[in-house]
Amino acid sequence: MSDQVLDPGGRAQSPPGRAPGGAARPAGDPAFHGRARELKALREDIARAGLDTLSGRKSARARVLLIAGGPGSGRTALAEEFARQVADDYPDGVLRARLTRPGGRTVPTARTARDLLAALGTSGAPGSDEEELTAALRKALSGRRFVLLLDDAADPEQVHALIPDEHDCLVLATSEGPLTGVPDVRPCALGGLDTAAAVEVLAHHAGGRTRFTVDPVAARSLVEECAGRPAALVLAGGWLASRPKASVADLARRLHALPPGEEHAQGLRALARAFRLVHEELPPPAHRMLRLLVLAPAGCVDAHIASALAGCSVTAAQGTLDLFAAQGLLRSAEGPRHGLPEYAVPGCLAPFLVALLQDRDKPSEVLLARARMLERTVRQLQACRATAEPVDSPARKRLAGLPKALRFPTREAAAEWLDSRLPMLLAAAVLAVEDGELDTQARRLVSALVRALIAHRGEEAAAPELYPLHELVLGVVVRRDLKLEQAAALLNLADLDTRAGRPRTALARYRRALDAARSAGDPLLTVRALESLGGTYQELEDWERAADWYGRALSVRLARNEPAEQARLYGRLGAVHCYAGSWGEAMRNWRAAAAGYRRMRDDRGHARALGEMARVQEYAGRPEESLRTCEEALSCAMRAGDRRLQAALQMRMADTLDRLGDPAAARIRRGAADRLLSDTPGVAYEIRSSLPKD
Structure with missing residues (x-):
């Protein structure tokens, strides 16, 4: 947030991520006064030939204008007014970001870039670093005409990283001093307002011009005591507004009588005195x-x-x-x-x-x-x-x-x-x-905050915000050496890395989560980490390692006597071995999965496991066995009342019958599948009739 947020009008500024276009203020708005010379200079600076133009090249990046001024000088108000005046030249609107928070803490560039992307209706992948996010921002601004208002830049790197690679955009930065690291930029340095503009500011915030009109000498004296600083003038005007019977001369005398403080050396004497007066007279x-x-x-x-x-x-x-x-x-x-x-x-x-x-x-x-x-x-x-x-x-x-x-x-x-x-x-x-x-x-x-974001946005849409929040939690639990919470935070981060397409990063975090879960003695988090490692290696098509980690997870489930989880993991092992072309291992695991579902009287699960067994038998070159297994699976699906699964099995049997040279029987099966699907809207289960990739 800018040091100069208390502008002459006390005008609200849109935080990053809100109102990407920004509402233009109407002409004649009394909240802004003076600065005609500075506004003219900024307009001329847009048209000024830059280094690229002088060398005969068209600029590849946006033009950067800088408004420099100390705290309370009105730099943000001037930037907003200038953005309003040039709005017609930049029809896509104004994007705003504050680069420094109150107290001097700089906002990380990655956070700023993500907020600007959100204002543009897009977002970077969860966990993206600064370089990735700024690149995404430059891409989003390509071919568009925006004013990018970067308020209160603390160093040139903050601005340089956000400059669009689009010469039709304009970057308008404010800072306390010159940003020497940004090429081809001249600061528009701000001093105090002229007397006429300063009196207008005072009158606007004091609630009327009468007191200033009847005593112009006192008005000029008050402006001098405030050094023409807009923030000091706003405080002085507010003081007068709350005291309708007080005179302008009385306020000027009281400000003059205040002893100078340490702020004098920092150029903040006028603002410090105005603040001290208002603060001391509060209830x-x-x-x-x-x-x-x-x-x-x-x-x-x-x-x-x-x-x-x-x-x-x-x-x-x-x-x-x-x-x-x-x-x-x-x-x-x-x-x-x-x-x-x-x-x-x-x-x-x-x-x-x-x-x-x-x-x-x-x-x-x-x-x-x-x-x-x-x-x-x-x-x-x-x-x-x-x-x-x-x-x-x-x-x-x-x-x-x-x-x-x-x-x-x-x-x-x-x-x-x-x-x-x-x-x-x-x-x-x-x-x-x-x-x-x-x-x-x-x-x-x-x-x-995590739960509220998920409840209102859903996990997928909230993921860009969830990632830094899980990182914050991880920092706390590592500091407190809370192993259980470490495991949970690492698992959450690794899941987000997986969805964002960073499997190698996810693997490292899953391993750390596994170590933390084992240290905490928590079997549930341990087995979740084991399964996640297996799933990530499966995504990487490293079938051997995937089977190894799934096997370790299965050992934990067997030790804990969890039949449903055992059957599910047998199925995952069967799928991995099938992808690897290990038909015998695949059959053994799918048979174990089918047996588990049968013992639990889960007809749907039993039918699907048998269907996968039939698939493996077909891949292994045993179509007759595949057909018999499909018949058994179909009976289970009928008991379960799952019409879509029945249709999928009928189609698989039709494909097998075609390979066995019985097209008539295949047509009957396809007809049965069509009737089932016509009564059951929706997509049937996936049917693979070709060999899986090795």
């Missing part, structure tokens, strides 16, 4: 809440987070947040249509809030506040997940016992809340895990 109960808001992940705050941090009611927290927003200490942010309003902590004020928190609150009190916030977030996620469950499910019954403020009216409202709060929730999980002091709450938070 005493609000002081502590304001300090604690800097703990909010990604700087995103609503009444639930504020009430949990401060230990007060949601209603009281909402009233205090409204007060902060009116004073310019928070800005309104885009949130869900249902539920409580969302606010953002201005990045330019975060250092002051951190200093106050460290000076006035004990570490134990801060830790307790963070624990309350994580617990509240967990309960919200549990309510979000429960809303997606069936009405008569235990989760929905537990949901009825939660306070009304934590419940969601509909599944759609819960899904909308989850989507809008996802950047904050992911940031909360990262911070909780990296901190290391609240590992139990961190694990509960990640678990609740």
Whole structure:
């Protein structure tokens, strides 16, 4: 999030992944004032010949413009205004990403690229690294005309990795200083606003021009005290708005009387004084809440987070947040249509809030506040997940016992809340895990977030977000040396690697999971790891190793006396040996599977196992035996009432009869299969009539 989020209009900015096109502000919007010279310079910089053009080549990459300014200088507001003005030249819209969070933490480039891909309606494969995601982003932007607004870049590498290979796109970056590592870019350096524009900002936030019109000298003096800094002007205007009888001259005198602090050397004197004045005159109960808001992940705050941090009611927290927003200490942010309003902590004020928190609150009190916030977030996620469950499910019954403020009216409202709060929730999980002091709450938070994502999006669609969450859990359980949880996290990650087409990475994780499960003495996770190793080697067509691992898993199932699992694993072994061309081993295992299903009186499973036995017999060159086995399988399928399986077996028998030179009988079998399928819509079981690959 940019240090300059508290812009002259206090305007909400769309977080990454929301509103890819961005809504253009109408002409004449009073939220932006001044900067005509800078806007003209930026337009001229687009048309300026770059190094590629001067050398006679067409630029292969997007043009990069840079707006540089210190905290509270209005760099984000200028970038948004310029993006609005050039919107007609870039019809695909504006993509936004913040590269630094409040407090100075940079956002990983992989996270930014994934958010931008989500805004474009696509996603990278789960577990993709930075290079893969940025390549996917460049591909998605190819042939399109976007403005890519990269707010608050901390270093040139963040910007360089995201520049599209598309000359019809425009990259608009903001930063505190020049990005010397980005080629062919000149910074548009920002100072303070001119007096006329600064007075307009003050009047807009103070609620009218009257006080400034009647005392223009005091207005100019106030602008000087604020050094023309938009963020300081917003705070000053908010102070005046809350005191209708106060004069502009009185505010200027009070700011001037404040002693200079350490911020003077950092060029933040005006902003620091304005913040100090507003903060000191807040009602005493609000002081502590304001300090604690800097703990909010990604700087995103609503009444639930504020009430949990401060230990007060949601209603009281909402009233205090409204007060902060009116004073310019928070800005309104885009949130869900249902539920409580969302606010953002201005990045330019975060250092002051951190200093106050460290000076006035004990570490134990801060830790307790963070624990309350994580617990509240967990309960919200549990309510979000429960809303997606069936009405008569235990989760929905537990949901009825939660306070009304934590419940969601509909599944759609819960899904909308989850989507809008996802950047904050992911940031909360990262911070909780990296901190290391609240590992139990961190694990509960990640678990609740994983379940909510799966409930609302499904495992396949949620996989890109699940992967980093499982990695977070793995970090916690490794730190705590929790072997059982290590095995589970590694298995989850390996499953996602397998689906993403990274079998070698999956194999390494399955082996680590197997070691952890054995150390924990958990047979279920052990056998799951063994089976997963067998399945991965099967995907790699390494039949020998696949059979070996399936055999080890079968040994565990035999020792635990689990007939159903034994029959299933015998079937997997039979399939692997069939692929390998080991007909004898394949027959032995399918026969064992059929026997297991028969003992369990599972007619459907028995029929399918016999059908596979018939397939192997045919591959082995014994069609008469195959035909007899198919007859037996058909009888089992009829007892099971599985018409599709009956049709598949009839078709297999028809193919076998053709090979045996009996086309008339084959036609009868195919006719029977057609009648079965005409009464049973849907696809029949797969019928392979050719030899499997070696």
